Amino acid sequence: xxxxxxxxxxxxxxxxxxxxxxxRLGYGTMRLVGDGAWGEPEDxxxxxxxxxxxxxxxxxxxxxxDAYGPEIAERLIAEALYPYPNGLVIATKGGITRQGPAKTExxxxxxxxxxxxxxxxxxxxxxxxxxxxxxxxxxxxxxxESLGALKQMHEQGKIRHIGLSEVSPGEIEAAEKIIKVVxxxxxxxxxxxxxEETLRYCESRGIAFLPWYPMGGGKQLKAENPAxxxxxxxxxxxxxxxxxxxxxxxxxxxxxxxxxxGTSQVAHLEQNVxxxxxxxxxxxxxxxxxxxx
Ligand SMILES: NC(=O)c1ccc[n+]([C@@H]2O[C@H](COP(=O)([O-])OP(=O)(O)OC[C@H]3O[C@@H](n4cnc5c(N)ncnc54)[C@H](OP(=O)(O)O)[C@@H]3O)[C@@H](O)[C@H]2O)c1
Numbered sequence: 001x002x003x004x005x006x007x008x009x010x011x012x013x014x015x016x017x018x019x020x021x022x023x024r025l026g027y028g029t030m031r032l033v034g035d036g037a038w039g040e041p042e043d044x045x046x047x048x049x050x051x052x053x054x055x056x057x058x059x060x061x062x063x064x065x066d067a068y069g070p071e072i073a074e075r076l077i078a079e080a081l082y083p084y085p086n087g088l089v090i091a092t093k094g095g096i097t098r099q100g101p102a103k104t105e106x107x108x109x110x111x112x113x114x115x116x117x118x119x120x121x122x123x124x125x126x127x128x129x130x131x132x133x134x135x136x137x138x139x140x141x142x143x144x145e146s147l148g149a150l151k152q153m154h155e156q157g158k159i160r161h162i163g164l165s166e167v168s169p170g171e172i173e174a175a176e177k178i179i180k181v182v183x184x185x186x187x188x189x190x191x192x193x194x195x196e197e198t199l200r201y202c203e204s205r206g207i208a209f210l211p212w213y214p215m216g217g218g219k220q221l222k223a224e225n226p227a228x229x230x231x232x233x234x235x236x237x238x239x240x241x242x243x244x245x246x247x248x249x250x251x252x253x254x255x256x257x258x259x260x261x262g263t264s265q266v267a268h269l270e271q272n273v274x275x276x277x278x279x280x281x282x283x284x285x286x287x288x289x290x291x292x293x
Pocket of ligand 1: 030064214243260272
């Protein structure tokens with residue numbers, strides 16, 4: 001390994017539910033598969049290299065879902081990384097079905113979710129999933145049924161911890177009557193702060209907050225984004241990229257923040273991990289937030 005490689009360890013360690021340590025800067029695998037999270041990657045070898053390099057860079061939180069591909073991202077993880085190094089946390093999700101590129105339907109029926117867990121275990125070659133996240137609450141299925149199924153999988157030792165995705169504080173509270181919620185994965189970035197209230201709730205409870213679209217799905221890095229000019233100026237003064245400033249802002253935003261930026265490129269992965277060593281001043285943070293608001 002090159003000695004000048006950045007390390008995700010610099011982002012600090014967060015203990016999920018107090019017993020599962022991960023470096024705060026993780027990696028999201030949705031970009032490894034075809035467009036719209038549908039189909040095989042153009043170059044599966046390259047996708048596996050990105051995954052192996054993520055681990056070389058000290059990333060020990062890898063986010064995935066059965067809906068990425070579907071099934072393909074989980075399969076690539078096992079192909080690239082099994083047998084897994086000690087301490088690697090693979091966080092997967094179930095509850096979203098996919099009918100084509102960017103076409104989804106939520107399904108939270110117990111039988112379906114149990115099958116999801118069993119099939120993720122098989123694809124990932126795991127006996128237990130460290131963190132299983134309900135990808136979406138299905139409005140047509142009682143929450144008791146969906147979370148009851150995950151609770152059953154937890155009791156059988158097939159899931160260690162349970163998380164939620166795209167939820168409000170009220171939904172977390174409702175879920176906590178059934179299971180212990182250790183993580184929340186909601187859409188969040190400098191330019192999209194619709195879930196500020198949920199972030200504050202997670203902070204107050206020590207619940208991990210995994211922002212998806214941490215760079216707006218790439219849109220935050222484009223010139224037409226309202227914060228682009230300020231991001232560009234601050235990036236230039238740090239000798240950094242706008243992607244790195246976006247991630248540094250997230251890491252400094254909250255101690256419970258565990259960003260999982262997605263990329264299909266080794267060079268972008270290295271750049272994103274290096275963002276962990278950037279330190280933004282209070283003035284820079286305020287200027288970014290004003291520009292984005
Ligand atoms: N819970 C949910 O419902 C949900 C929904 C969506 C996503 N997620 C999870 O969240 C993760 C992150 O979201 P995301 O991947 O959709 O969006 P993102 O991390 O905000 O942005 C990814 C996009 O930015 C580009 N990019 C990444 N690093 C870059 C860099 N250093 N310089 C320039 N461009 C860069 C990528 O292109 P390249 O490939 O060219 O680098 C890609 O197009 C996903 O991978 C997935 O694990 C969860």
